[in-house]
Amino acid sequence: MLGFLLRRLGDVIPTFFGVTILVFLMIHLIPSDPIQMRAGERSIDPERYAELQKEYGFDRPLVVQYFDYLGGVLQGDLGESFVTKRPVIEEFATLFPATIELSIAGILFAVIIGLPLGVIAAINRGKWLDHLTMSLSLTGYSMPIFWWALLLIMFFSTTLGWTPVSGRLSIMYYIEPTTGFMLIDTLISDEKGAFISALRHLILPTIALGTIPMAVIARMTRSSMLEVLGEEYIRVARAKGLAPMRVIMVHALRNALIPVITVIGLQVGVLFAGAILTETIFSWPGIGKWIVEALNRRDYPTIQGGILMIAFVVMGVNLLVDLMYGVINPRIRHKR
Amino acid sequence: MALLEVKNLTVEFGSEDRPFRAVDNVSYSVDRGEVLGIVGESGSGKSVSSLAVMGLIDFPGRVTADSLTFDGQDLLTMSPGKRRAITGKDIGMIFQDPMSALNPCFTVEAQIMEALKVHEGGSKKERRERTLDLLNQVGIPDPKSRMTAYPHQLSGGMSQRIVIAMAIACNPRLLIADEPTTALDVTIQAQIIDLLLKLQDDSDMALILITHDLALVSEAADRIQVMYAGQLFESGPADSIFAAPRHPYTQALLEALPERSEGHDRLRTIPGVVPGQYDRPAGCLLAPRCRYANDRCVAERPDVGAYNGRDVRCFYPLDDRGQPTGQTTGETV
Ligand SMILES: Nc1ncnc2c1ncn2[C@@H]1O[C@H](COP(=O)(O)OP(=O)(O)OP(=O)(O)O)[C@@H](O)[C@H]1O
Ligand code: SF4
Ligand SMILES: [Mg+2]
Numbered sequence: 001m002l003g004f005l006l007r008r009l010g011d012v013i014p015t016f017f018g019v020t021i022l023v024f025l026m027i028h029l030i031p032s033d034p035i036q037m038r039a040g041e042r043s044i045d046p047e048r049y050a051e052l053q054k055e056y057g058f059d060r061p062l063v064v065q066y067f068d069y070l071g072g073v074l075q076g077d078l079g080e081s082f083v084t085k086r087p088v089i090e091e092f093a094t095l096f097p098a099t100i101e102l103s104i105a106g107i108l109f110a111v112i113i114g115l116p117l118g119v120i121a122a123i124n125r126g127k128w129l130d131h132l133t134m135s136l137s138l139t140g141y142s143m144p145i146f147w148w149a150l151l152l153i154m155f156f157s158t159t160l161g162w163t164p165v166s167g168r169l170s171i172m173y174y175i176e177p178t179t180g181f182m183l184i185d186t187l188i189s190d191e192k193g194a195f196i197s198a199l200r201h202l203i204l205p206t207i208a209l210g211t212i213p214m215a216v217i218a219r220m221t222r223s224s225m226l227e228v229l230g231e232e233y234i235r236v237a238r239a240k241g242l243a244p245m246r247v248i249m250v251h252a253l254r255n256a257l258i259p260v261i262t263v264i265g266l267q268v269g270v271l272f273a274g275a276i277l278t279e280t281i282f283s284w285p286g287i288g289k290w291i292v293e294a295l296n297r298r299d300y301p302t303i304q305g306g307i308l309m310i311a312f313v314v315m316g317v318n319l320l321v322d323l324m325y326g327v328i329n330p331r332i333r334h335k336r
Numbered sequence: 337m338a339l340l341e342v343k344n345l346t347v348e349f350g351s352e353d354r355p356f357r358a359v360d361n362v363s364y365s366v367d368r369g370e371v372l373g374i375v376g377e378s379g380s381g382k383s384v385s386s387l388a389v390m391g392l393i394d395f396p397g398r399v400t401a402d403s404l405t406f407d408g409q410d411l412l413t414m415s416p417g418k419r420r421a422i423t424g425k426d427i428g429m430i431f432q433d434p435m436s437a438l439n440p441c442f443t444v445e446a447q448i449m450e451a452l453k454v455h456e457g458g459s460k461k462e463r464r465e466r467t468l469d470l471l472n473q474v475g476i477p478d479p480k481s482r483m484t485a486y487p488h489q490l491s492g493g494m495s496q497r498i499v500i501a502m503a504i505a506c507n508p509r510l511l512i513a514d515e516p517t518t519a520l521d522v523t524i525q526a527q528i529i530d531l532l533l534k535l536q537d538d539s540d541m542a543l544i545l546i547t548h549d550l551a552l553v554s555e556a557a558d559r560i561q562v563m564y565a566g567q568l569f570e571s572g573p574a575d576s577i578f579a580a581p582r583h584p585y586t587q588a589l590l591e592a593l594p595e596r597s598e599g600h601d602r603l604r605t606i607p608g609v610v611p612g613q614y615d616r617p618a619g620c621l622l623a624p625r626c627r628y629a630n631d632r633c634v635a636e637r638p639d640v641g642a643y644n645g646r647d648v649r650c651f652y653p654l655d656d657r658g659q660p661t662g663q664t665t666g667e668t669v
Binding site for chain 1: 387390424
C-alpha cells in the first residue's frame, strides 16, 4: 500500500510542474500587456512603464521569472490582487470554503441520486424503469447549467417561492465566519433559523451544479452494473442461495463501483467548471464568482492564483480517488 | 424416492412465438449417494439444465417441467425464499471456469463464510474454524495463510478447490459439478476429479458430474446420461453403456475415445457440430451427422423409448453388435 501511495505521488509531481508552467506562461501569452491594461484608457509614459516593469520583475528573463514565481508558489505566495491589493492566497482562503460547501453538496447530490438511479436502471434493464431513468439522466446531461439554473429559479423561487434566489444566507442574519462553511457556522451560532436559511440557499445551486455529474454517474453505474451482473461470480453468489438484494448490493455493486469512483473523481474537474457558472448565477460568494470577477477586471494575479489553486484541488482529489480505488480494488493494491 | 427427480424439463429462450429450446423435455433422477454423469458436446444443454435445477435461469429464459422435486419437495412451486434455502445448502454447484467464479473484491474466507452465515448462522469464530476445516478438506496447502488471500493471488487449480470448498460448505446432499476441470491444466484435472469423488464418497453426497469426457465418467459415474442439442439421447448404467451403446451418438462418442481408436490411423471424430438455435433439423436432431440416418430420420423426430433397460431416443436402437435394429440395409441415406 505504501509503495502504491508513493507511486501515485510520483505521478502527481510532473503534473504539478506542468500546471505551474502553464499558469505562469498564461500571463505572458495573452495578447495584451498587463501593465498597459492596468493603465487603461490613459496612455502611460515610457519611464513609468519601465519602472513598473521593474517593479513586477517583467524585465528579467522568462526562466528566472518562472523560478521566482515557482518559489513564491511553493511558499504559498500567489502575488497580490491588482484590484484589492490583498494577497491572492488570502482572498482564496476566505472564499474557498463557500465553493467547497457547494461542491460537496453537488457531488453528494450527484452520488446519492445518480448511484441508485444507475442500479435501478441496470436491474430493470430494458424495462420502462430503465428507459425512464436513462432518459431523465440524458436530459440532465444535455441541459446547459445556466439554462437549468434559470429554470430552477423560475419554478422554485419565483413561482413557488420555496427557495431564495441568490446568496448564501438571508440578510436577516449575520454570522461571524468561523469555519467558512455556512452550514457549520450557522449551526454553531446562536442565531435561530440561520441554519435553515443557509440550507434553503444551498438547495438550488446544489441541484444546478450536481445534475450533470448525477447524470454521468447514473449512466456509468448502469453500464458498469450490467457488465458485472453478467459475470460468473454473480452466478456463483446466487448459487450460494444469497438473497437477490445481497447479490446486487454486495457482490455486484462493490465491483461495479470501481470504474464509477474514477468517474466521480473526474467529475470534480467538471464540478469546478460548473461552479464558476453556478456561483455567478446564484451570486454565491465562492472562488468561481471571484475568478469571473477577476476576469472582468483583468486582475491577472487573481486569475493566475485562482486557476492554479483549482488545478491543485483537482489534482488532490484525483489522488484521493486513486487511493480509494486502491482500497476497494485489491488487484490494484497488490500490484507491485 | 429419488433425491432429485426431473420430469420433462424444458428451458426456452427467445420470443414466445419462435422459442429456442436449449433443453427439450429432459427427464432424469439422481439417488442419494449416486454419481450421475452427464455427457455431451458443447451446446447440448448440460449447463442450462443444471442451472434450471438451481433456479438460476433468468428472464427471459422460461423453465417448465412436469415435475422438479428435491427430496420430495416441489422446487417449481415453492416460494423463492424457500428455494434459496435449499440452493447453496442442500444443492451445491461448481462452475466451469474457477478463475471467474470467485468475486475479485472479497477474500477467500469472506466468500466461504458467507455461505455458512446465510444457511447455518453461528458465530464468526465457528464459521472461521469451519472454513479452515473446509480448506484442509479440499487440499489447500497452508490453508491459514490462504484464508485472507484474494482471488487474483490464486492459481486456477487453487481457485477451483476454493470454489469446491464453498459449494460443500453446508454439507449439500447433491453437488452439481459443471465441467469442473475443463479450464484447468491436465495435471490438475485428475486431482480435482479425485477430490470430488473422495468428498462424494466420504459424505454420501450425490454428485452430478457434467463433462465432455466420456472416459472420465466411465470411471467415475454410476449412471450416464448422454445429451445432444437439448435432448436426452441415451441414459443407463455406466458400465452397460460402455459395453454396448444403444444410441448411434453414444457409439460415435465411444469410438472417438483415444483408447478405442487403436488400429485406426488417426482419432475418429464425429463430423459436423451440434445444431444451434437456427439450424436445428426438422427430424431427428442427429440426422445430419448420423451414419444410420434414413428418410424417416430426416422427416420425423424420434421419442425417448425404453430399450434393453435403457432410455434411448432413436428409431433404430443398436443391438449388441452395434448394428441398428429394425432397419433394412440399403435404407440409409
Ligand atoms: N441465456 C441464454 N440465452 C439464449 N441461449 C442460451 C442461453 N444460455 C445458453 N443458451 C444456449 O443454450 C444452448 C445450450 O447451452 P449450454 O450452455 O447448456 O451447453 P453446454 O452443454 O453446457 O455446453 P458447454 O459444453 O459448451 O458448456 C446453447 O446453444 C446456448 O447457446
Ligand atoms: S433416429 Fe435415425 S438419425 Fe436419429 S440417431 Fe437414430 S438412426 Fe440416427
Ligand atoms: Mg456448459
